[in-house]
Amino acid sequence: MSQLRMGIIGVGGIAQNRHIPTFLKMQEKVTITAISDVNEKTAKMVGEKFGIAQVYAHYADMFEHVDAVTICTPNKFHAEITIAALEAGLHVFCEKPMAMRPDECEAMIAAAEKSGKQLAIAYHYRFMKESVAAKRLVDADEIGRPIVARAKGIRRRKVPGWGVFTNKELQGGGSLIDYGCHLLDLSLWLLGNPKPVEVMGTTYNELSKMPGQVNQWGSFDHETFEVDDHVTAYIKFEGGASLLFETSWSANVKGDEESVSISGISGGVDLFPFHVNQMKHGMLLNTEADWVPGEDDPSIPQAENFVNSCLGNEELIVKPQQAMQVSLIIDAIYRSSESGRSVSL
Template structure:
């Protein structure tokens, strides 16, 4: 198999902790040729640490040296960099969320279609063992038609105190757009990627502004805190399915919780850990699923799928059109919270 030449745009934590190590592990099919960052010192440090041969202050100069790029910048820059890379004939894996608005997402998709290049978004929860097993069971009709999803991704007093996570201009939001987006994407995937048609949401900006509260993940400016730290929503889809959703950086709960469940017509699934609950043979059957296939680190199958898709030997798991639906939901939750009523969407986009 040919080797894909990879470039890294944005040399921060997610690049160095997930994407670069994954590509190094998959060195037989990919080589990291270049890195770019607006902070040249950070880019040079990453290049030295991971033996990356080229460093570029301007990411545009990278495009003639690579076949694909992985974008790890603040959310504000996802769309612009992705479109520039695609127009230059370069495949793109962009960190989540896809972009700040559904309109930006559509522009990214248009650029991918015009260029004929791959565009994927790094929703790595799809590649977790439990998620892949659940998808396989659903596709094999073990629970019947999926109708209700419940997603709860909450952390106890863990606002990220590093980077730009609390900067609304650069990130577009807080706990929802940073953390909850993974569970929105996972819910959509397991439900069969239906289109959202009505969303009711509430976004809170209170917990993290309390001056004497503890935060487990570093210091941040509480007076300037301008993003959401706790969000709830109810989402209806065009196929009749629905999603009960909650996410938080700062919840007053006993401990962090990641809960995902799908109820179907004949059975149900609980993830993290994975359980299959069925009605069969006149009995209620509950099964613990021991899923041992593949890697424990979801970053590895995510990277491998992107590489093989770029090389034309595997179908892409996270498609841009699916990721855009997540951004539509996020946008509608924020709008619903601001306006105080539900937001209706036509199938395929905003009204």
């Protein structure tokens, strides 16, 4: 196979703004053959917009016309559609998070192993050029054994006021499962994906339930808001490493903040902005990179990695077993907050 026939399932914002335009830039390796959406009117409109002729109301109707699918539906349907596509002999590129529950992740992995097809999860923060550079430094032992990570993804009054982001039944949660999952995945990857053993977490949804909301990303009904808008957690890993974590859609802070920091036994690396901090030759050295190679848009290397993996030319960078770790931690944070106690894994 020299060119992959791609189908897009769910043609909302993430499909139209990221995945479809990205695949269209890679036409020497992939062609978008078909799209589907439960809203047939929207599907037809998107088909006309991007010049995609085959449009379906039900995703299974496209299976015989494609080699792989990209799943951009609400989280509730990730597992169901992924398993159906794998059983039909297709490769699957699924939007994050992997699924709503860890048992769904396990079923997805089992289906992938049985089918022999690729299953990738769209954690695109790993493909940011700063992330790739940091991973290269960590793997080259430039900071020694990583022991502590700090991850923070804070937005000031930016609840997504579109789509189904605040619908708990369809999404499973709010800021943690939508936004914080990216920082969790990136931190785990830089730590070497150690096994999580204990999680203490607290979730809040009071900020967005207050009347008189000022929100920068559209409007929403504060009276029916039911998902988390601010989350904190402390995660311990096998081998002794730990992660301090915080994420929010609605924080009352001066401004947005996004950062990941990894401290090793002999140095550290910070992302966003990128810094390397080392102890060498009797000195404490702080290094800023004048230039970091890579694409400014992480969607491009992410899509290339999936397509090349399907064509047998690369290994997946985001492996499904690693994506399941993120879902395990998310589930544990929610359970810890509900019980008021730490959760052992």
